[in-house]
Amino acid sequence: MPTIEDRELDEYLEEVVEKLKSLSFKEALSYAIFDEEGEADYYARLSKKAKRPSIKVLFIQMSDESRNHRNKLYALFKKVFPDEEPVKVEAPPVEVVPFYTEFEKVEDYLKALEYCMESELFAKRAYEILSEKAVDEDARGLFVQLSIMEHSHYERIKKAYEMVLRTKRRRLIPGELEAGGYLFTDKIKARYFFLDLIGEGNGVVITREHPKKLRSWMKREVPVLWLSEGTLKATGVRVMSSKLLLTNVETLAEWVKSEGFKVILLEGVEYLLLDFEERELIKFVLLIRDLAIENGFYLVVSAEKEAFTPTNWAILQANMEGLV
Numbered sequence: 001m002p003t004i005e006d007r008e009l010d011e012y013l014e015e016v017v018e019k020l021k022s023l024s025f026k027e028a029l030s031y032a033i034f035d036e037e038g039e040a041d042y043y044a045r046l047s048k049k050a051k052r053p054s055i056k057v058l059f060i061q062m063s064d065e066s067r068n069h070r071n072k073l074y075a076l077f078k079k080v081f082p083d084e085e086p087v088k089v090e091a092p093p094v095e096v097v098p099f100y101t102e103f104e105k106v107e108d109y110l111k112a113l114e115y116c117m118e119s120e121l122f123a124k125r126a127y128e129i130l131s132e133k134a135v136d137e138d139a140r141g142l143f144v145q146l147s148i149m150e151h152s153h154y155e156r157i158k159k160a161y162e163m164v165l166r167t168k169r170r171r172l173i174p175g176e177l178e179a180g181g182y183l184f185t186d187k188i189k190a191r192y193f194f195l196d197l198i199g200e201g202n203g204v205v206i207t208r209e210h211p212k213k214l215r216s217w218m219k220r221e222v223p224v225l226w227l228s229e230g231t232l233k234a235t236g237v238r239v240m241s242s243k244l245l246l247t248n249v250e251t252l253a254e255w256v257k258s259e260g261f262k263v264i265l266l267e268g269v270e271y272l273l274l275d276f277e278e279r280e281l282i283k284f285v286l287l288i289r290d291l292a293i294e295n296g297f298y299l300v301v302s303a304e305k306e307a308f309t310p311t312n313w314a315i316l317q318a319n320m321e322g323l324v
Helices: 009-020 025-049 053-080 106-133 137-169 187-198 211-218 242-246 249-259 269-274 278-295 310-319
Strands: 180-184 203-207 224-227 237-240 263-266 298-302
Touching: 009 106, 025 053, 025 137, 053 106, 053 137, 053 187, 106 137, 137 187, 180 187, 180 278, 180 310, 187 203, 187 211, 187 263, 187 298, 203 211, 211 224, 224 242, 237 242, 242 269, 242 278, 249 278, 263 278, 269 278, 278 298, 278 310
Parallel strands: 180 298, 203 224, 203 263, 224 237, 263 298
Antiparallel strands: none
């Protein structure tokens, strides 16, 4: 099986396309099932080796999603070919050879993520070309779906990579950071940073997203303060309206202190603009930041820059550590 160093990717891409373009729908579907299965196993093995919480969760997510894709493809296969099973197709893999590292240094994570991005991008390109050149019409449609799946993986890995790279360049080492506020314009990157900060400890997420969906993404039963007018009974979940939140900052701080939370992740803060003026919201965020400094915890905020006026956004940036 080829590696990136062993041969030119363009040549290998041509070989993959040449071998796969004449596959029937049944063969293409079988090929995709085994490919997703292999990808799920690969990311599962990486997750066991990774020590950094954000990257461990990323690899678990990739493995779970690949396994889910495999199961959906298999269900489709059984629906179309109920009396048959997928068969191994004699064709080169669309993924390049797996890369493993011991994950001892930040550089190890960056190298592994770079490799995974290149692999996902290669698979995306291969499936895009196959969607145009495949002889079987149903196979072409399948290749389009697979290309979209690979692109989704690439984008997620890229976000984690950019977060790790930016924190490395800024020398922001989890466990050695000063208490205070950290500002992100990307919700996914903020979540990965949050996971690195809490490590084996605990933190709370203040969010509009349903706790069940959030916890599924985080791969852990993280405490949640759900901003909602509704009700929900679940361990580790509190429900509060946004209006009540902004008028009970001290109560929030006491809760954080009593529970021993290391981090507050306030995500999608622009949602609070539905009930409050910008300046009120800015004051609220900065008050929590001040409490974080006083009480020794971290405040991680994700916000859409476009939701704020340039002046108010500048105030946020001037008072918080701006990241990615």
